[in-house]
Amino acid sequence: MDLxxxxxxxxxxxxxxxxxxxxxxxxxxxxLFIGKDKSILVFISLLGLFLTTVVTFAxxxxxxxxxxxxxxxxxxxxxxxxxFAISSALAIMLSVNYNxxxxxxxxxYYSLILxxxxxxxxxxxxxxLIMIFLGIEIVSICLYILAxxxxxxxxxxxxxxxxxxxxxxxxxxxxxxxxxxxGATGSTQLMKIALALKTGKVVSKPLLLMGAVLLxxxxxxxxxxxxxxxxxxxxxxxxxxxxxxxxxxxxxxxVLASFFRVFxxxxxxxxxSWILVLSIVAVLSMFVGNLGAIAQxxxxxxxxxxxxxxxxxILIALxxxxxxxxASLLFYLLAYAFTTFGAFAIVIILGRRGDEKLEIxxxxxxxxxxxxxxxxxxIFLMSLGGLPPLAGFVGKFYIFSAAIKxxxxxxxxxxxxxxxxxxxxxxxxxxxxYMREPAGExxxxxxxxxxxxxxxxxxxxxxxxxxxxxxxxxxQQ
Amino acid sequence: MFLTLVTFLPLVAAGIxxxxxxxxEETIKQTALAFAVADFLLSxxxxxxxxxxxxxxxxxxxxxxxxxxxxNYHVGIDGISLLLYIMTTFLTAISILASWEVKKYIKEYMxxxxxxxxxxxxxxxxxxFFLFYFFWEFQLVPMYIIIGVWGGPRRxxxxxxxxxYTAVGSxxxxxxxxxxxxxxxxxxxxxxxxxxxxxxxxxxxxxTQKWLFMAFFMAxxxxxxxxxxxxxxxxxHVEAPTAGSVILAGVLLKxxxxxxxxxxxxxxxHASNEFLPLIAALSxxxxxxxxxxxxxxxxxxxxxxxxxxxxxxxVMLGIFAFNHYxxxxxxxxxxxxxxxxxxLFLIVGMIYDxxxxxxxxEFGGLSKxxxxxxxxxxxxxxxxxxxxxxxxxxGEFLVLLGIFQVNLMYAAxxxxxxxxxxxxxxxxxxxxxFQELKNPENMKLPDLNFRELVLLVPIIxxxxxxxxxxxxxxxxxxASVAHLVDQVNPKNFAPGGAVHAELKPGHAANGKSEVKx
Numbered sequence: 001m002d003l004x005x006x007x008x009x010x011x012x013x014x015x016x017x018x019x020x021x022x023x024x025x026x027x028x029x030x031x032l033f034i035g036k037d038k039s040i041l042v043f044i045s046l047l048g049l050f051l052t053t054v055v056t057f058a059x060x061x062x063x064x065x066x067x068x069x070x071x072x073x074x075x076x077x078x079x080x081x082x083x084f085a086i087s088s089a090l091a092i093m094l095s096v097n098y099n100x101x102x103x104x105x106x107x108x109y110y111s112l113i114l115x116x117x118x119x120x121x122x123x124x125x126x127x128x129l130i131m132i133f134l135g136i137e138i139v140s141i142c143l144y145i146l147a148x149x150x151x152x153x154x155x156x157x158x159x160x161x162x163x164x165x166x167x168x169x170x171x172x173x174x175x176x177x178x179x180x181x182x183g184a185t186g187s188t189q190l191m192k193i194a195l196a197l198k199t200g201k202v203v204s205k206p207l208l209l210m211g212a213v214l215l216x217x218x219x220x221x222x223x224x225x226x227x228x229x230x231x232x233x234x235x236x237x238x239x240x241x242x243x244x245x246x247x248x249x250x251x252x253x254x255v256l257a258s259f260f261r262v263f264x265x266x267x268x269x270x271x272x273s274w275i276l277v278l279s280i281v282a283v284l285s286m287f288v289g290n291l292g293a294i295a296q297x298x299x300x301x302x303x304x305x306x307x308x309x310x311x312x313x314i315l316i317a318l319x320x321x322x323x324x325x326x327a328s329l330l331f332y333l334l335a336y337a338f339t340t341f342g343a344f345a346i347v348i349i350l351g352r353r354g355d356e357k358l359e360i361x362x363x364x365x366x367x368x369x370x371x372x373x374x375x376x377x378x379i380f381l382m383s384l385g386g387l388p389p390l391a392g393f394v395g396k397f398y399i400f401s402a403a404i405k406x407x408x409x410x411x412x413x414x415x416x417x418x419x420x421x422x423x424x425x426x427x428x429x430x431x432x433x434y435m436r437e438p439a440g441e442x443x444x445x446x447x448x449x450x451x452x453x454x455x456x457x458x459x460x461x462x463x464x465x466x467x468x469x470x471x472x473x474x475x476q477q
Numbered sequence: 478m479f480l481t482l483v484t485f486l487p488l489v490a491a492g493i494x495x496x497x498x499x500x501x502e503e504t505i506k507q508t509a510l511a512f513a514v515a516d517f518l519l520s521x522x523x524x525x526x527x528x529x530x531x532x533x534x535x536x537x538x539x540x541x542x543x544x545x546x547x548x549n550y551h552v553g554i555d556g557i558s559l560l561l562y563i564m565t566t567f568l569t570a571i572s573i574l575a576s577w578e579v580k581k582y583i584k585e586y587m588x589x590x591x592x593x594x595x596x597x598x599x600x601x602x603x604x605x606f607f608l609f610y611f612f613w614e615f616q617l618v619p620m621y622i623i624i625g626v627w628g629g630p631r632r633x634x635x636x637x638x639x640x641x642y643t644a645v646g647s648x649x650x651x652x653x654x655x656x657x658x659x660x661x662x663x664x665x666x667x668x669x670x671x672x673x674x675x676x677x678x679x680x681x682x683x684x685t686q687k688w689l690f691m692a693f694f695m696a697x698x699x700x701x702x703x704x705x706x707x708x709x710x711x712x713x714h715v716e717a718p719t720a721g722s723v724i725l726a727g728v729l730l731k732x733x734x735x736x737x738x739x740x741x742x743x744x745x746x747h748a749s750n751e752f753l754p755l756i757a758a759l760s761x762x763x764x765x766x767x768x769x770x771x772x773x774x775x776x777x778x779x780x781x782x783x784x785x786x787x788x789x790x791x792v793m794l795g796i797f798a799f800n801h802y803x804x805x806x807x808x809x810x811x812x813x814x815x816x817x818x819x820x821l822f823l824i825v826g827m828i829y830d831x832x833x834x835x836x837x838x839e840f841g842g843l844s845k846x847x848x849x850x851x852x853x854x855x856x857x858x859x860x861x862x863x864x865x866x867x868x869x870x871x872g873e874f875l876v877l878l879g880i881f882q883v884n885l886m887y888a889a890x891x892x893x894x895x896x897x898x899x900x901x902x903x904x905x906x907x908x909x910x911f912q913e914l915k916n917p918e919n920m921k922l923p924d925l926n927f928r929e930l931v932l933l934v935p936i937i938x939x940x941x942x943x944x945x946x947x948x949x950x951x952x953x954x955x956a957s958v959a960h961l962v963d964q965v966n967p968k969n970f971a972p973g974g975a976v977h978a979e980l981k982p983g984h985a986a987n988g989k990s991e992v993k994x
Contacts, residue, residue: 368582387618388611397607397651404655412655416648423644427621427637435625435633472545 010066013073015055016081017121023048024114031107038099038107045092045110049117053085069189070128075477079330080124080257083337084250088117090341090453091246094348097447098242101353104149113246116142120254127265129178129188132258136174136222139251140167147239147247159238166221166231174218180211190266197269212274215262216281222255225311226284233292236304237358241351244300245344248307253333256314260329264321271321278319279411285312286418293425298358299347302425303340306384309422310336313399313415320402323476328398330475335383335391335464342457343380346373349444349454357442360429365438373444374433376454381426383461386419391464398472480536480552483523484602486516487569487594494591499584506577509587513570513594520566527559529952532960534604534673542608547668552602556957557738557808560950561731562601564815567935568727569594572720575823575932578830579627579718586627590720593619597728601735606654606670610647613696613732617643620721620729628716635709635716642709646699653692657744660685676743683747690748693741694756700733703756703793704763707786714782719826722778726785726822727815734792734811738804738961742796746965749797756797761890763790768897772904777825777835780905781818784861787894788814794891795876799965803879804958805951810872812950813943817860817869820936824854827929828909831922837905842914847924851910853933858906860940862899868943 011018027041027048034040056078063074092113099109119138126132144167148160182188184207185196195201202208217228224232236244263274289309296302314336317329350357350366350373357363367374383390396419400412464471490512497505528535534553542550554562572590579586596616603609617640625636654670661675662668669675681689699706710730714722742749767787774780792814795807827850828843829835844851856867863869873895880888914920925933943950963969 371585382618388614393614397655400652401655401658404652405659409652409656412652413649416652417645420641420645420648423641424637427640431625431633431637434622435636467543469543469545472543476545 010064010071013064013066013071013125015058016052017118017125019055020048020052020114020118020121023051024111024118027111027114028108031111034107036105038105038110039096041107041110042092042096045114046089048114049085049089049092052117052121053082056081056085065127067128067131069191070131071122071125072127073125075474076257076261076326076330077121077125079334079475080253081121083253083330083334084117084120084124086334087246087250087253087337087341088113090337090345090456091242091250093449093453094242094245094341094345095240096449097445098240098348098450101351101445102150102240103353104240106149109146109149112142112146116146116246116251120250123254124257126258127190127261129181129190129262132262133175133178135258136255137171139254140171140222143167143243143247143251146243147235149243150240153238155238156240157238159235162231162238163235170218170221170228173214173221177211177214177216177218180207180214184208184211190261193266194268197267208270209273212263212267212270213277216274216277219255219259219262220281223252223259223311224308225281225315226288226308227281229285229288229308229311232308233296233301233304236307237298237300241300241344241348241356244303245341248303249333249337249340252307252311253337256318256329256333260318260326263318264325268321275319275321278315279408282312282315282319282411283414285309285315286415287312290418290421290425293422294428296425297360299360299363299429300358302360302429303343303347306422306425307340309418310384312418313396316403316408316411316415317399319408319411320399320406322402322406324398324402324405327472327475328395328402331398331464331468331471332395334471334475335395335461338457338460338464339380339383339390339392342376342454342461343384345450345453345457346377346380349373349446349450350442352443352445355443360432362440363429363432364436364440366433366442369438369442370444373454376458377433378430379458379461381429383465385423385426387423389462389465391461391468394465394468478538479519480523480554480602481538483516483519483566484552484598485595486512486519487591487598490516491588491591491595494584494588497584499582502583505584505587506573509591510570510573512591513566513573516594517563517566517570520563523554524559524563524953527554527556527953529556530956532556532956537604539604542605546607546670548607548670549605550608551604551671551673552599552608553604553673554602556954557961558601558735560808560812560953561728561735562598564731564812565594565597565601565728568723568815568819569597571819571823571932571936572723574928575723575826576718576720577928581627586623589619589622590724593623593724597724597732600732604672606657606672606675608670609672610651610654613647613650614644616729616732620725623721624713624717627718627721630716631712632716635712638709639713642699642706646696646706649692650696653689656685656689656692657681672739679744681745683751686745686748687751690741690745690752693736693745694752697733697736697741698759700736701730701789701793702733702786703759703790704766704786705759707763707767710785711779711782714785714822715776715778719822719829722822722826723819726781727819730785730789731811731815734789734796734807737793737796738808742799742961743964746969747967749965750799750967753797753799757794757884757887760790760793760797761887761894763787764794764891764894765897768894768901772897772901775836775838777828777837777905777909778822780837780901781821781825784898784901785814785818787898788818788861791873791876791891791894794887795879798876798879798883799962800879800882801958801962802875802882804961805954806872806875806877806879808954808958809868809943809947809950810876813860813868813872813940816936816939816943817857820853820857820933820940821861823929823932823936824850824857827925828922832918837908839916840909840919841912841916842910843919843922844910845914846919846922849925849930853925853930853937854910855906856937856940857933858902860944862902863895866941866944868940868947870944871947 123135599612
């Protein structure tokens, strides 16, 4: 009888995750030896993220599989690591001033973001169900803590608890689905699952279908797609705003990467069954997200519902399941990262301690008091809506192209009609900013790092919108 | 390159305005006007250099933009777009001069106006689907802001409605654009969004053509606006500031008719023929309905807005006559409507500035008080009705001539619209300008000042010019229209066969195209 062979360890493949883990632990330890001023931790965290990106790009001869095919470094994962690094860096930069304002003085904050990023990297690079589960858990646990990091705030506690309970529930579904998939195909490795499906060596078809459905539920929870989105508005509202921004970009992108790998790479041969389910989920997400957002009066909840609708659009890239689909997924998520962080950065800048200015009507007349901030916010909202010449438009164009290429025209028509609906509530914010008289005074906290985030986000949104060429070629590799 | 310069000059001007401190209101207004006038003069240079003998695109400029997708920055101009382009620069300058008295946020206003200018000019010159869509959506934002910030009491409702209506239509067009993109890629193996390339090689089965036609139709029909997609127009017109209404009527609506000429007809000739009865019916309903609703309006701006629905019905009918007369009439009527309706909005704006009301019953007998105003108003009214000697007559006459060759009933119904137009316009004019000067508020109204005369006189001169000697204008259309007539001629697209035949020699002659139904 063969012993289970110990897999050879490929440190180079793991380098991004390793570097970041070291920095995460470094931040954690250093926190013990410094005083109340945590700004050195910010610098170290950003350095860590930068080095992670550097080691990520320093790899040739892709794709490289390691750990017997459970872990892969390919263009897909590298692009994702790029997105993660950007979103984590932006989140950290946004946090500095916010934490000072809200009196969040824990050094773990930064290391948790770094560890969460490690989880995301693992998640996006895993080609094995067990590894995927590991990644999801690392990401989720960090997020549970981060959502509740304002210990004295009831909403933050509610957010953390709600997120944790529902998240744990979803994890159960996910694990069950993985078990059933393993039972049906005899492997946890995506490549072997794909092979088993291709050659018809499936133990039991119902088991397989059941597994796929449970996986959709599990992933669906994590990305907040309808009907598994109930937690999103409350958690988004309760979590510290930089964490809200972070949650709606990085971790979601990571789960989508894995979602894509599991369904498009491992189960292309049973596509007709899951495409139907995913189409329903996508359509519901778009409708519920957009219609829900119309009724919101709180900007964070509005953005939460809008992110639900964006998941609907993104799922179309999965449904297209062609090479254009994967490239459009990458592009859309990068565009979404810049835009979302920009919007949340404005939200943070406008707030101050005790007066977070989260109600949309408190934005009345912003354009006449702080025209630049209002203009930036308008750019981000219009990019979320998908108006040229902004990043969101090119992203939508890309995803719709992928779907139309596969003949999913009705789905795309539903999506564009939803886009039109979404303009309504994005315009609502613009109406308040531009077309109403100022209601109260504004006291924006113009911290340099927050403004830098806005600048980066504006640059990214315009660059991806007007000259998307280079990024598109990168995404298409 | 010159075309790009003219197109983007207003946007550059908007950028320059951003650096002028907002206290220097006079400098801001003068700079904006100077750039707008310069842009108009530069665009006239295009007409001077224009080669009248060819239907081909001129002043072309084509550089790669997003190479991986085969998207180019491709602009060019032909007989169909040239005069619309010049009218856009002309009306932009007029609008800026008309906005001299805007009180609130003058700098932002001028910047929005100029940015709007570039958006509109871009629509008329873009020869790449992606670029076209880009400009098409781009012009939406400044117009939305202009209505929403500087508009009347219900401005927000009107602005959002304007935006959403247009967005729905154009998003459906986006789906069709992507669909065409893959059809072309399937047929030729080339990823491209170049309009010229696609128009020459596209050969789509009728069933697909119908869907694509419908998608483009939605985008353009909302913009025109055709009945029953017109409901945003009265709201937008009534709430928009004067200059916004001028641009809206003068240029934005023309983008819809231009879309039909540039996209629907050449790309889907077969489907265009199939949908002819539907579109003719909607146009005729629009003509009659718009006229009847105009008749009962109490608000001057609303009256003119509904008259636009009626006039644009004429234009659509002319386009879908598919013959030389009809198309030339439609193009000419496009310009006429821009001039006369733009001027009507200016005139209403002038009286609104004085009285802060637009209700017809508030006026009466103004001709005694404001003789210069009365003369201008009268000429423009006649131009809008289509009195011989003025521009409206030539356009309507050509359209009706075209329609008569196609279908007698269409023509008869459309002609009734001309009569209705005379009714509602003259009745309105009578109630506002004649009768007794009873209202004491109207007794102290000052007549037009110099700036207002400068706004109206050029338009009136143009009205007479086109009315008395339309030849230079019509000559500009000729070659392109002849080519377009060929493209939509059923003889040139056997089912499943090549859509695009070479232009037959000797076909470009004035109004000689035969119509076969």
